[in-house]
Amino acid sequence: MSSRTSHVAADRLKGMQESVWVEFIRLAQEVKPVNLGQGFPDFAAPEFVTKALSDAVTGPNVLLNQYTRGFGHLRLVNALSKLYSKLLGRELDPLTEILVTVGAYEALYCTIMALVNPGDEVIIIEPFFDCYEPMTKMAGGIPVFVPLRPKKTHGPISSADWVLDPKEFASKFTNKTKMIIVNTPHNPLGKVFTRSELEMIAELCKKHNVICVMDEVYEWLVFKGSEHIRMATLPGMWERTITVGSAGKTFSVTGWKLGWLYGPHELTRPAQLLHQNCVYTCATPIQEAVAVGFEIEMERMGTPDSYWQDLIETLEPKRDRMAKFLTTVGMAPTVPEGGYFMIADFSEIGSKVNLDSEQGTKDYRFVKWLSRNKKLQGIPPSAFYCNEHKNLGEDYIRFCFFKEETTLEKAEKIIVDLKKSLT
Amino acid sequence: MVTLLVFRTMKRLNLCKLLLDKYVVLNLKSYRSVGFDVLSSRTSHVVADRLNGIQENVWVELIELAKEVKPVNLGQGFPDFAAPEFITKALRDALKQPDIFLNQYTRSYGHPRLVNALSKLYSKLLCRELDPLNEILVTIGADEAIYCTIMALVNPGDEVIIIEPFFDIYEPVTKMAGGIPVFVPLRPKKTHGPISSADWVLDPKELASKFTNKTKMIIVNTPNNPLGKVFTRSELEMIAELCKKHNVICVMDEVYEWLVFKGSEHIRMATLPGMWERTLTIGSAGKTFSITGWKIGWLYGPRELTKFPQLLHENCISSCATPLQEAIAVGLEIENEHMGTPESYWRDLVDTLEPKRDRMAKFLTTVGMAPTVPEGGYFMMADVSEIASKIDLDAETGMKDYRFVKWLCRNKKLQGIPISAFYCNEHRNLGENFIRFCFCKEETTLEKAEQIIMDLKNSLL
Numbered sequence: 001m002s003s004r005t006s007h008v009a010a011d012r013l014k015g016m017q018e019s020v021w022v023e024f025i026r027l028a029q030e031v032k033p034v035n036l037g038q039g040f041p042d043f044a045a046p047e048f049v050t051k052a053l054s055d056a057v058t059g060p061n062v063l064l065n066q067y068t069r070g071f072g073h074l075r076l077v078n079a080l081s082k083l084y085s086k087l088l089g090r091e092l093d094p095l096t097e098i099l100v101t102v103g104a105y106e107a108l109y110c111t112i113m114a115l116v117n118p119g120d121e122v123i124i125i126e127p128f129f130d131c132y133e134p135m136t137k138m139a140g141g142i143p144v145f146v147p148l149r150p151k152k153t154h155g156p157i158s159s160a161d162w163v164l165d166p167k168e169f170a171s172k173f174t175n176k177t178k179m180i181i182v183n184t185p186h187n188p189l190g191k192v193f194t195r196s197e198l199e200m201i202a203e204l205c206k207k208h209n210v211i212c213v214m215d216e217v218y219e220w221l222v223f224k225g226s227e228h229i230r231m232a233t234l235p236g237m238w239e240r241t242i243t244v245g246s247a248g249k250t251f252s253v254t255g256w257k258l259g260w261l262y263g264p265h266e267l268t269r270p271a272q273l274l275h276q277n278c279v280y281t282c283a284t285p286i287q288e289a290v291a292v293g294f295e296i297e298m299e300r301m302g303t304p305d306s307y308w309q310d311l312i313e314t315l316e317p318k319r320d321r322m323a324k325f326l327t328t329v330g331m332a333p334t335v336p337e338g339g340y341f342m343i344a345d346f347s348e349i350g351s352k353v354n355l356d357s358e359q360g361t362k363d364y365r366f367v368k369w370l371s372r373n374k375k376l377q378g379i380p381p382s383a384f385y386c387n388e389h390k391n392l393g394e395d396y397i398r399f400c401f402f403k404e405e406t407t408l409e410k411a412e413k414i415i416v417d418l419k420k421s422l423t
Numbered sequence: 424m425v426t427l428l429v430f431r432t433m434k435r436l437n438l439c440k441l442l443l444d445k446y447v448v449l450n451l452k453s454y455r456s457v458g459f460d461v462l463s464s465r466t467s468h469v470v471a472d473r474l475n476g477i478q479e480n481v482w483v484e485l486i487e488l489a490k491e492v493k494p495v496n497l498g499q500g501f502p503d504f505a506a507p508e509f510i511t512k513a514l515r516d517a518l519k520q521p522d523i524f525l526n527q528y529t530r531s532y533g534h535p536r537l538v539n540a541l542s543k544l545y546s547k548l549l550c551r552e553l554d555p556l557n558e559i560l561v562t563i564g565a566d567e568a569i570y571c572t573i574m575a576l577v578n579p580g581d582e583v584i585i586i587e588p589f590f591d592i593y594e595p596v597t598k599m600a601g602g603i604p605v606f607v608p609l610r611p612k613k614t615h616g617p618i619s620s621a622d623w624v625l626d627p628k629e630l631a632s633k634f635t636n637k638t639k640m641i642i643v644n645t646p647n648n649p650l651g652k653v654f655t656r657s658e659l660e661m662i663a664e665l666c667k668k669h670n671v672i673c674v675m676d677e678v679y680e681w682l683v684f685k686g687s688e689h690i691r692m693a694t695l696p697g698m699w700e701r702t703l704t705i706g707s708a709g710k711t712f713s714i715t716g717w718k719i720g721w722l723y724g725p726r727e728l729t730k731f732p733q734l735l736h737e738n739c740i741s742s743c744a745t746p747l748q749e750a751i752a753v754g755l756e757i758e759n760e761h762m763g764t765p766e767s768y769w770r771d772l773v774d775t776l777e778p779k780r781d782r783m784a785k786f787l788t789t790v791g792m793a794p795t796v797p798e799g800g801y802f803m804m805a806d807v808s809e810i811a812s813k814i815d816l817d818a819e820t821g822m823k824d825y826r827f828v829k830w831l832c833r834n835k836k837l838q839g840i841p842i843s844a845f846y847c848n849e850h851r852n853l854g855e856n857f858i859r860f861c862f863c864k865e866e867t868t869l870e871k872a873e874q875i876i877m878d879l880k881n882s883l884l
Contacts, residue, residue, distance in 0.1 A: 008672075010577055013575060017734075025530065049528060054515045058511050059513040065717065067716050102563050113473065117471050134738045138738060209432070227601070254744030255525065257741075266469065270469070277477065
């Protein structure tokens, strides 16, 4: 369609390419490896939630299959309000301070597009969940990256050992800084930011009048010894913080694509308006089912029947098992304090393998080689760094341990065989 | 318009909530200028410029009113009867299946089973092989298909032709993309006697005059909401000629494609000569299977165009709900088999809706409203000017149709939608005599509506 003066594609898509997921999903479909790549469980979702969805669509209330309230189905926003009011120690208004979205993804999208203007700077902590950068750019914003770095290189490493350098961090705040995005518990590291780390971020936000976007999708997946702290509860932070959550991570139903954000009306309102024009409303029966899930879980929070408690007790041994077998083969894992990912430094093993047949940065090449040759798939963490800092990620591979025991057994075997083949 | 000083005073007096409610009612144009400057010491405002002039849509205000009044609701477009069992059963089965991955992430551009079903269906209807991976995108309802299409293809300064009356999101999304909406109305070519949606036409000269060298896109909705107009082949050809002449992308909103009544035929622009390469067509599972609350839609077109909304979708939503896509795929597989036979759900839907349409047209006519009988879709517009002139609407605010709709809701407990909402500011007068009713409702609902209308008529004699 060449005779028009303006190009076909809008400028806001400039520089955007297929995400890391598309490439590796394709590879997995081709190779059919033991897949520890994308983050979702390979066992059944909890029945109390799937039953709730089934009941919602086949039940007598026919309106559950029709449009619901744009900013969030009433039963769900009421449940979210009840839950978070308790956890925040403040009354959360279900109608004006909550927005239900298509996964945490759309919550982030609406927040960024509703609040970031061309030229606004957005601080992104590396390694970062890959959508933060393209979303910032689509809004015309300028991403400013600051990495977490491991403060030790030998011995057992915890995600707590990955820290921001306070001076470097402070230097990123300018008078153009509109927003910072903080992910805790963190993907891919599993870091659970401590209160003092959050306070350091909070001080800078207040000093420079910056909006704080907290991606807290793994909020329920925190292992023994760590505590999830909500930035929105810190002094002076409620009024400048938007917090994002996810039903997919909360109830192990990533394919339901339902999330939310909450915050002061001054900030949620623009996101609500953007959502209205983007998707208008989210799926009714799914919202109803998630509401039911929350009602059930709220009753049992802190008791042995709690699904979230059960999830942690299921995942912690898997984490420890994976950390162990990775260590015994000479990979150096970072043991996560939360979430269900683990990154490991594979450089020792990688140096013994010929990766020339693959392309890309070292970790991309190792992941592809491992998938094609050993039928074990991970994700290359340099995808979670900006171009200039990709070297910070290229010695690592990310594995998801939220998998059946049989899957982890297979992975362990592949890794142990790999080691043997290299000695 | 509230000044910044007043705003800050009201905030101090904790009247913020009141202020925000008033914003909705006042239809505030310049949301940003009052500056929710809670975070006031920054040089740039809190809200992004792309939200300038964007306000809550017509639905929100009227949904609030409906909650308060609990009227017989013929406003928003969804059925008040059960969704078809073969679809809800398909979802229930998907959740029980041993394939646990149906509750986890699926392919970003569309669940394979669904894009394959869509490809099979539309390849037949388009008479061309539709590539399921590259020529289809599954979206969060037709709303997101429209959003991704416009945001992926429209640059600041690009003109987008919108035919009035238009489905309300076309304008704000065009503006968010920095595009310039250019409006051209359909007008009724007769004012007396029975009016069909076929009588609402574009003026060819007027339409042609709207195409400039800045025109990037035109959005055409057929069957049309709210009119129910089903564009004829020659009408589509007229639009096609202009698109080809001016190298314009044609966005076809065909969500009501299966709801076409006797005597009309739904024609797909993408099948017209020279149009495949410049057309993106949008569909909706919500309208297809009477499950508006599932919010799954799609678009299809040539790869050269679909790849852009695909990319935008990937960075906006990432992927749509897996179990819903699976169930819809099953529904399409079943319906694909039944198409053209007495078992066809779409045939049954049309057979169910047509008498409802006729019933509504009749009772609106007997009370002195002049309905436009739709050729497709499930909405009916009616001219209420005669009846409205006999009523004191002074207690309500806004344009004439808004006032009538609110009066009718509050006083007679019957809800419709005001049509001026489907016109640009400059053309609102073209809509202010009309109200829109949805007839995709249970017989009991339509009976109640008919009763209210009859009582209203009697009360005015």
